[in-house]
Amino acid sequence: MRAVTVKPLESGSADVRDVPDPQAGPGEMLVEGLALGICGTDREIVAGDYGWAPPGRDRLVLGHESLGRVRTAPADSGFAPGDLVVGVVRRPDPVPCGACAHGEFDMCRNGSYTERGIKQIDGYGSELWTVETAYAVKLDPALAGVGVLMEPTTVVAKAWEQIERVGARSWFEPRRVLVTGAGPIGLLAALLGVQRGLEVHVLDLVSDGPKPQAVAALGAQYHSTGISDVVAGAQPDILIEATGASRVVFDAMANTASYGIVCLTGVSPVGRKISVDLGAVNRDMVLENDVVLGSVNANLSHYAAAADALAKADVEWLSRLITRRVPLDRFAEALDARPDDIKVVLDLTA
Numbered sequence: 001m002r003a004v005t006v007k008p009l010e011s012g013s014a015d016v017r018d019v020p021d022p023q024a025g026p027g028e029m030l031v032e033g034l035a036l037g038i039c040g041t042d043r044e045i046v047a048g049d050y051g052w053a054p055p056g057r058d059r060l061v062l063g064h065e066s067l068g069r070v071r072t073a074p075a076d077s078g079f080a081p082g083d084l085v086v087g088v089v090r091r092p093d094p095v096p097c098g099a100c101a102h103g104e105f106d107m108c109r110n111g112s113y114t115e116r117g118i119k120q121i122d123g124y125g126s127e128l129w130t131v132e133t134a135y136a137v138k139l140d141p142a143l144a145g146v147g148v149l150m151e152p153t154t155v156v157a158k159a160w161e162q163i164e165r166v167g168a169r170s171w172f173e174p175r176r177v178l179v180t181g182a183g184p185i186g187l188l189a190a191l192l193g194v195q196r197g198l199e200v201h202v203l204d205l206v207s208d209g210p211k212p213q214a215v216a217a218l219g220a221q222y223h224s225t226g227i228s229d230v231v232a233g234a235q236p237d238i239l240i241e242a243t244g245a246s247r248v249v250f251d252a253m254a255n256t257a258s259y260g261i262v263c264l265t266g267v268s269p270v271g272r273k274i275s276v277d278l279g280a281v282n283r284d285m286v287l288e289n290d291v292v293l294g295s296v297n298a299n300l301s302h303y304a305a306a307a308d309a310l311a312k313a314d315v316e317w318l319s320r321l322i323t324r325r326v327p328l329d330r331f332a333e334a335l336d337a338r339p340d341d342i343k344v345v346l347d348l349t350a
Contacts, residue, residue, distance in 0.1 A: 001019060002016050002018060002328055003016070003017060003061045004036075004062045004063060004126070005062065006046055006060055007059050007060075008060055010048050011046075012048075013048070014332075016328060019061070021128055022129060023130070026074075027133055027134070028130045028132050029070050029071075029072060029131055030128060031070055031071060031085060031128065031129050032068055032069045032070075033067075033127050033348035034148075034348055035347060035348060036066060036125050036346040037065025037066075037151065037345055037346075038343075038344045038346060042062055043335055051118060052118070052120045054120055055120065060122060061122035061129075062117050063117040063125025064089045064116050064124065065124075065150075065152065066086050066123075066150075067086055068084075069082060071128075074133060079138065084139040084140070084141055084143065085137065085139065086137050086139060086151065086307075087116060087136055088116075088131075088298075089116050089117070090105050090116075092105035093105070093111075100113065103299060105299055106296070107299075125346065135300075137300075138307075139310070140307075140311045143310055146315055147310070149310065149321060149343065153310055154303050154306040155188075155298055155302075156240075156265070156306075157192065157305040157309060158295055159189060159240060163238055166291050167238075167261060175199055175237060176199045176201065176234050176238070177193045177200050179239075180202075180241050181241070182212075182214070183242060185265055186240070188321075189240045189265070193238075200219075200221070201220065201222075201223060201234045202220055209339070210320060211342065212224075214317070217320065237257050238262075238263070239256055239260065239261070240262075240263050241265060242265050243266045252264075260290045261293070264293070264295070320342075322343050322345050323340060323341050324345070325347050327347050328347060328349075328350060329350075331346060
């Protein structure tokens with residue numbers, strides 16, 4: 001079978017290769033790969049920035065945003081041939097730490113977790129893959145064209161869960177949310193905000209194209225002006241930061257309503273210095289009871305929440321987020337970020 005493989009920490013090593021077909025072991029399903037979402041993490045691994053091959057190997061099968069259809073499944077597993085499924089990315093560490101022992105491997109305390117397509121376990125970027133039934137999630141058949149959005153949806157499902165847990169420390173009745181960044185994470189965060197009945201605002205740099213159109217179709221408000229102007233007008237109770245841009249991160253922290261919650265979901269690049277008045281940020285956060293938290297990855301409960309959110313969403317709107325589909329043998333094209341891209345998807349069947 002064909003698979004996208006990479007030699008971690010070696011730039012330019014990614015290519016599509018023939019590799020042996022996987023064999024399902026006890027408690028595992030054999031799955032036909034349908035689609036693979038491409039994200040910034042994949043691009044960073046291909047660039048040689050990080051990544052870990054499985055023990056005893058020098059190459060890793062790339063890909064963590066999966067979508068597949070079951071070929072074979074163990075009896076009494078709850079899965080059957082033909083089921084649409086997504087594989088979970090992270091696995092708990094073997095010790096395990098307290099968080100992993102309680103099923104919260106997204107909050108691993110010692111860093112010894114492993115991840116499909118990223119850290120020490122082959123990913124889902126192949127025509128066939130296997131997955132343990134305990135780490136697979138069944139999707140509504142109606143999501144066959146858009147189910148590849150499942151993994152990024154789990155990230156924002158966790159972010160919303162964390163926001164609501166923090167808000168519950170006191171009386172909490174949010175009305176407005178501002179999302180900075182209109183990529184897949186930002187738009188899916190906006191979707192979950194709309195599903196919660198909130199007034200949703202989305203801020204991004206571009207002023208036209210598929211991003212503002214997607215926001216308008218969601219019934220949210222799109223902005224392309226500075227964050228301070230948007231905050232002054234919207235007064236958001238919640239701010240979800242999905243760009244990772246250092247300037248935007250600090251502007252988000254400095255511009256919230258009283259008792260505001262800022263959730264950071266974007267990862268900022270290192271080595272870029274900006275001048276900020278940390279004293280003013282600290283003063284405002286203390287005097288207004290503000291909170292800033294980071295959120296990444298997801299556990300099984302977030303996958304279940306994401307599957308529910310996607311099942312409730314308008315499939316036509318979800319389709320707007322997939323702006324390019326690239327055949328497997330043209331994998332390199334999927335890595336090229338284009339101005340109008342939202343989500344680029346690799347077609348594993350083509």
